Amino acid sequence: MPYHLHFGEADPLRIRFAISPLWETQGAVRVLTRPRQQGYHLPWLRRIAEAARGVDLAPLHLLMPERGHNPDFLYPPPIGPAATFEEEIAAVRETDPAVAADDFARALAETPGAADTPAGRRMLTDPAGAVRWLADLVEQAWEALVAPEWPRLRALLEADVAYHSRRLADGGLERLLGELHPAFAWSEETATLTVEYRGEHVRALDGQGLVLLPSAFVWPDVVSGFDPPWQPTVVYPARGIGGLWTEARERTPDALARLLGRARADVLCALDEPAGTSALAHRLGLAPSSVSAHLSVLRAAGLLTSRRYGHQVLYERTPLGIALAVPQPETD
Template sequence: MPLHLRFGADDLLRCRFAVSPLCQTHEAVRTLRRRERHGYHLPWLRRIRGALAGLDLSELWLFMPPRGGYTPDFLGAPPDVPYASFEDELERMRAGDPAAARAEMAQSLACTPGAADSPLGRAALDDPAAAVQRLADVTERAWRALLAPDWPRLRALLDADIGFRSRQLAEGGLERLFADLHPGLAWADGTLTVRTPGHPPARQELDGRGLLLMPSVFVWPDVVSGFAPPWQPTVIYPARGVGGLWREPSRGAADALVRLLGANRAAILCDLTEPASTTALAHRHGLAPSSVSAHLSVLRGAGLLTSRRQGHQVLYERTPLGIALAAGEEPHRPG
């Protein structure tokens, strides 16, 4: 059933982006149970096989019903800042109200026949405060095993997507932004129509709350919406460049990249697995800051890097195209 999000004048001024490492962790956990739909992530799934051996996710999976069933809101509070840390988000999860958590758990368990009467389901409902802490513990272990080692790479991809989408918004407004955000989205006459899994309400008035847009590594191929308060109306969509995220450099790719860009530019591009400043890159590569600045300017002009200011520094990071090029991925050709 499509969800229709109706914008008012105030909502147009309150659209924002955010990245949630806690949300990404839970989506990664979901991905483990639907491998047939996530071919892009097969290299990651193979690599984490050993880490999964000692990781019991059964209680967390209990509250992630398939086919669009309800997942408790306390598992992930809505991001209140654009770039929250995992530790801050986990602390908010631990501080959830047990009474509200019990009601949400009961609603989630009702989506799966027999789940409420299972030993794990009964234990959660009998002592919701303890259940919240256990689920937070499992989430923390999942973060450390599944995402933390790769978070700089994932964060760079998500940041690059936000940079690209922000430019679209600045250049052409919401019409331009939603035109290629996801095939399941359509924008017309002040209404965003979202074709999302599950059964959200047919219509949602934004009522001046605006829209929260969250790029995701693991939500592909879906787009997700239909969140209830305290969530701001939200759309979670697949980030650009996911197809090349886990690609390892092909044989000869490094040499080809050097021939294409030159040795120093190729080295800088490949080094940017996480955001870095001109000064840091100059120190790591033994180059003058002025030379690194010139190389970064060329790479940014070619669409391989993006930049953002953080305090007194300007940090550079790879765009999805830069990530794919550094990984040796063959570009998709229109046809």
């Protein structure tokens, strides 16, 4: 049963991308109880295991049924293209209790017996207090599960946005939507985006446009289904999650390390996707000043190009840089 998002005349001109640390937090919480989504994230799961045990995530999991409604107010579409977690969680705390009560009732009804648990009764009888309580839990989840890795995650998401923004500019909306995920199908005749997923949802965009939100943790699914007044949004798996938790030293050829030096070779090999200085420094465990110096040398040698995206400069490999970073098969 698919989602159907109907575009009006102005909506194709109002497509935008966004990044949401709040959405990555809910995705991280969800992955903890979804074995089918854990494959790419096993190194991260091992790192955060102890921290996760220190947060009572059960009330959040209660509101995450495998199928059906999840509270939109708790994980809303992003309030801006690059809002901080602090800005997003502040908006959650301001939720009208009546809106929260309706969301609680719908989500708890998806799981038999959920409304009769102590946590479920607390949400239904005191929605205003439950909003504060759950916002505190989400903030604890952010600090324990996501914040320590946010530079790495943000770099992946920003690289995805930069890549698909270029694809939109080069090939138009139909080409972009066809590449984002196999579940997407665009009909030029009816101006409708159909998303195959577990649920039935029909919405006319009515001039609001569509937010495309890459996520590291949503794989292999896509998520939509936001009802008014929420901004129409589709969450899709970001490119490059297969190498998200791989350390550069694990993929740096020894011959390249001897040629360029270990640290400089690690920087080159870490750029499977475009990334900025701070993200690379976090990933490699190097000082930002050192990474910046290595990036300058690699760019001067023709192995990297750079361009500004938002608040930072993103670096990516040139064809020559790709040829050096990818191990070549041995020949007799």
